[in-house]
Amino acid sequence: MATRKRPDIGTFIRQQREIAQQSIRDLAKRAGVSNPYLSQIERGLRKPSAEILQQIARGLEISAETLYERAGMLDPKEAQAHLVVDAIATDPRLNDEQKQAMLAIYRSFVADDTAQ
Numbered sequence: 001m002a003t004r005k006r007p008d009i010g011t012f013i014r015q016q017r018e019i020a021q022q023s024i025r026d027l028a029k030r031a032g033v034s035n036p037y038l039s040q041i042e043r044g045l046r047k048p049s050a051e052i053l054q055q056i057a058r059g060l061e062i063s064a065e066t067l068y069e070r071a072g073m074l075d076p077k078e079a080q081a082h083l084v085v086d087a088i089a090t091d092p093r094l095n096d097e098q099k100q101a102m103l104a105i106y107r108s109f110v111a112d113d114t115a116q
Helices: 009-019 024-031 035-042 050-060 064-070 076-090 096-115
Strands: none
Touching: 009 035, 009 050, 009 064, 024 035, 024 050, 035 050, 050 064, 064 076, 076 096
Protein backbone atom coordinates (compact mmCIF):
# COMPACT_ATOMS: atom_id res chain seq x y z
CA MET A 1 0.00 0.00 0.00
CA ALA A 2 1.52 3.33 -1.05
CA THR A 3 1.74 6.12 1.51
CA ARG A 4 0.66 9.61 0.52
CA LYS A 5 3.44 12.13 0.61
CA ARG A 6 2.70 15.22 2.66
CA PRO A 7 3.23 18.59 1.00
CA ASP A 8 6.57 20.24 1.67
CA ILE A 9 6.69 23.22 4.03
CA GLY A 10 6.51 25.79 1.24
CA THR A 11 3.48 24.17 -0.35
CA PHE A 12 1.82 23.84 3.06
CA ILE A 13 2.41 27.54 3.83
CA ARG A 14 0.94 28.52 0.44
CA GLN A 15 -2.10 26.28 1.07
CA GLN A 16 -2.65 27.82 4.51
CA ARG A 17 -2.25 31.33 3.08
CA GLU A 18 -4.84 30.58 0.39
CA ILE A 19 -7.24 29.09 2.95
CA ALA A 20 -6.86 32.28 5.00
CA GLN A 21 -7.51 34.25 1.80
CA GLN A 22 -4.31 36.26 2.21
CA SER A 23 -2.16 37.52 -0.62
CA ILE A 24 1.54 36.78 -0.46
CA ARG A 25 2.08 40.49 0.18
CA ASP A 26 -0.36 40.50 3.13
CA LEU A 27 1.23 37.45 4.75
CA ALA A 28 4.74 38.80 4.21
CA LYS A 29 3.76 42.04 5.93
CA ARG A 30 2.04 40.26 8.83
CA ALA A 31 5.00 37.88 9.24
CA GLY A 32 7.62 40.61 8.95
CA VAL A 33 9.43 39.06 5.98
CA SER A 34 9.93 40.32 2.44
CA ASN A 35 7.61 39.30 -0.39
CA PRO A 36 10.45 37.75 -2.44
CA TYR A 37 11.69 35.72 0.54
CA LEU A 38 8.21 34.36 1.31
CA SER A 39 7.73 33.56 -2.36
CA GLN A 40 11.02 31.63 -2.39
CA ILE A 41 9.93 29.67 0.70
CA GLU A 42 6.60 28.79 -0.91
CA ARG A 43 8.35 27.63 -4.08
CA GLY A 44 10.79 25.48 -2.10
CA LEU A 45 13.84 27.55 -3.02
CA ARG A 46 14.58 28.55 0.60
CA LYS A 47 14.39 26.63 3.86
CA PRO A 48 13.12 28.93 6.59
CA SER A 49 14.60 28.95 10.07
CA ALA A 50 12.51 28.15 13.15
CA GLU A 51 12.28 31.87 13.89
CA ILE A 52 10.92 32.65 10.41
CA LEU A 53 8.46 29.75 10.69
CA GLN A 54 7.25 31.20 13.97
CA GLN A 55 6.71 34.60 12.33
CA ILE A 56 4.84 33.00 9.41
CA ALA A 57 2.69 30.97 11.83
CA ARG A 58 1.81 34.17 13.67
CA GLY A 59 0.87 35.78 10.35
CA LEU A 60 -1.31 32.80 9.43
CA GLU A 61 -2.72 32.57 12.97
CA ILE A 62 -1.77 28.91 13.27
CA SER A 63 0.46 27.06 15.71
CA ALA A 64 4.19 27.40 15.12
CA GLU A 65 4.49 23.74 16.09
CA THR A 66 2.36 22.82 13.08
CA LEU A 67 4.94 24.44 10.80
CA TYR A 68 7.86 22.98 12.77
CA GLU A 69 6.42 19.50 12.29
CA ARG A 70 5.86 20.07 8.56
CA ALA A 71 9.43 21.30 8.23
CA GLY A 72 10.75 18.19 9.99
CA MET A 73 11.93 20.14 13.04
CA LEU A 74 9.53 18.52 15.49
CA ASP A 75 8.33 14.99 16.14
CA PRO A 76 4.62 14.70 15.14
CA LYS A 77 3.69 13.28 18.57
CA GLU A 78 5.39 16.21 20.27
CA ALA A 79 3.62 18.64 17.96
CA GLN A 80 0.26 17.09 18.82
CA ALA A 81 0.93 17.55 22.53
CA HIS A 82 1.75 21.22 21.93
CA LEU A 83 -1.52 21.69 20.07
CA VAL A 84 -3.50 20.37 23.03
CA VAL A 85 -1.61 22.53 25.53
CA ASP A 86 -1.98 25.58 23.27
CA ALA A 87 -5.72 24.98 22.86
CA ILE A 88 -6.24 24.79 26.62
CA ALA A 89 -3.98 27.75 27.37
CA THR A 90 -5.65 30.05 24.83
CA ASP A 91 -9.30 29.13 25.37
CA PRO A 92 -10.96 32.37 26.53
CA ARG A 93 -13.85 30.45 28.10
CA LEU A 94 -11.59 29.02 30.80
CA ASN A 95 -10.22 30.95 33.74
CA ASP A 96 -6.61 30.47 34.91
CA GLU A 97 -7.58 27.95 37.60
CA GLN A 98 -9.54 25.83 35.13
CA LYS A 99 -6.68 25.95 32.62
CA GLN A 100 -4.18 24.78 35.24
CA ALA A 101 -6.50 21.94 36.31
CA MET A 102 -7.04 20.78 32.72
CA LEU A 103 -3.32 20.96 31.95
CA ALA A 104 -2.53 18.93 35.07
CA ILE A 105 -5.07 16.26 34.09
CA TYR A 106 -3.83 16.16 30.49
CA ARG A 107 -0.20 15.86 31.58
CA SER A 108 -1.05 13.07 34.03
CA PHE A 109 -2.79 11.10 31.27
CA VAL A 110 0.09 11.62 28.87
CA ALA A 111 2.62 10.59 31.54
CA ASP A 112 0.61 7.41 32.21
CA ASP A 113 0.51 6.68 28.47
CA THR A 114 4.31 6.90 28.07
CA ALA A 115 4.86 4.45 30.93
CA GLN A 116 3.02 1.68 29.05
